[in-house]
Amino acid sequence: EPDYYYSDYIQALKDAAIEVGLIANHNKFNVDEFKALRKSAKKQGIFLLPGVELSVNDGSNGIHTLVVFGEEWLANGNNYINQFLNVAFEGKTPDQYENENGRSSLGLLETIKKLEGYNKDFFLVFAHVEEKSGLWNELDGGRLQELGKSDLFCRRALAFQKVRTHDVPDRKCRVKVKNWIREAYPAEVEGSDPKSIDQIGKGEKCFLKIGDFTFEAVKYALLDHYHRLASQPPKHKHSHIQSLSFDGGILD
Numbered sequence: 001e002p003d004y005y006y007s008d009y010i011q012a013l014k015d016a017a018i019e020v021g022l023i024a025n026h027n028k029f030n031v032d033e034f035k036a037l038r039k040s041a042k043k044q045g046i047f048l049l050p051g052v053e054l055s056v057n058d059g060s061n062g063i064h065t066l067v068v069f070g071e072e073w074l075a076n077g078n079n080y081i082n083q084f085l086n087v088a089f090e091g092k093t094p095d096q097y098e099n100e101n102g103r104s105s106l107g108l109l110e111t112i113k114k115l116e117g118y119n120k121d122f123f124l125v126f127a128h129v130e131e132k133s134g135l136w137n138e139l140d141g142g143r144l145q146e147l148g149k150s151d152l153f154c155r156r157a158l159a160f161q162k163v164r165t166h167d168v169p170d171r172k173c174r175v176k177v178k179n180w181i182r183e184a185y186p187a188e189v190e191g192s193d194p195k196s197i198d199q200i201g202k203g204e205k206c207f208l209k210i211g212d213f214t215f216e217a218v219k220y221a222l223l224d225h226y227h228r229l230a231s232q233p234p235k236h237k238h239s240h241i242q243s244l245s246f247d248g249g250i251l252d
Contacts, residue, residue, distance in 0.1 A: 008197055010040040016192070016201025020208060020218060024051035024066055027089065028098040029081045031074065047213035050074060050081060053127060054088065055103045056111050059138025062103040064128065065111070070121035070215045080118055087114055112152040123219055125159040125189060135160070136172045141180050148181030158222040159187040187225035207233045
């Protein structure tokens with residue numbers, strides 16, 4: 001129902017106990033839709049980040065890459081996200097690329113360079129890495145090794161989504177990819193990836209330990225994923241401090 005779309009969407013997030021979400025269409029960003037969803041979400045204590053699921057021009061089928069943008073990309077009424085998309089799909093019309101089969105004009109490292117050229121913060125999450133258009137599926141071991149040595153990749157690639165294969169001799173798996181990219185191996189995250197409102201919350205879950213509803217807090221949690229990312233929330237069996245606040249003075 002168009003009149004209830006935003007409220008129904010946010011209610012579905014709340015019913016699924018999702019408190020942090022990334023709004024990302026394929027090769028497309030609707031700033032008005034995002035702002036309306038974020039406004040409704042804030043009233044329910046839900047934090048939404050702006051993003052794009054970008055079909056990067058690499059591999060046989062392109063690589064589906066979630067670009068997560070910091071607040072400054074939309075600050076002061078500006079929309080640098082769509083400005084970037086115009087660059088990434090130079091020479092193409094929205095009808096040609098605003099779908100999951102559209103592919104950008106830039107390779108993976110070129111994409112990161114272009115994004116860094118805006119001097120605004122962002123990070124990458126590689127979607128469904130083992131499936132078609134996933135990073136692991138599209139690139140061979142040699143290319144993955146090269147990425148592991150790239151400062152651009154190490155700085156910006158903060159998560160792999162939907163890692164399922166752990167140690168299998170005849171196919172790409174966690175053990176092999178960790179060996180290929182070593183210290184560059186990022187966090188492993190999940191995501192409901194809904195195609196309709198009734199699919200929101202379906203699939204595996206992951207939990208981030210964050211101190212605030214900000215882009216910076218989410219980014220920090222993924223960087224420190226050994227301590228701040230879990231498949232289940234930790235259970236405290238002892239007395240503990242839930243929160244601290246300061247009124248006035250140097251710590252205000």
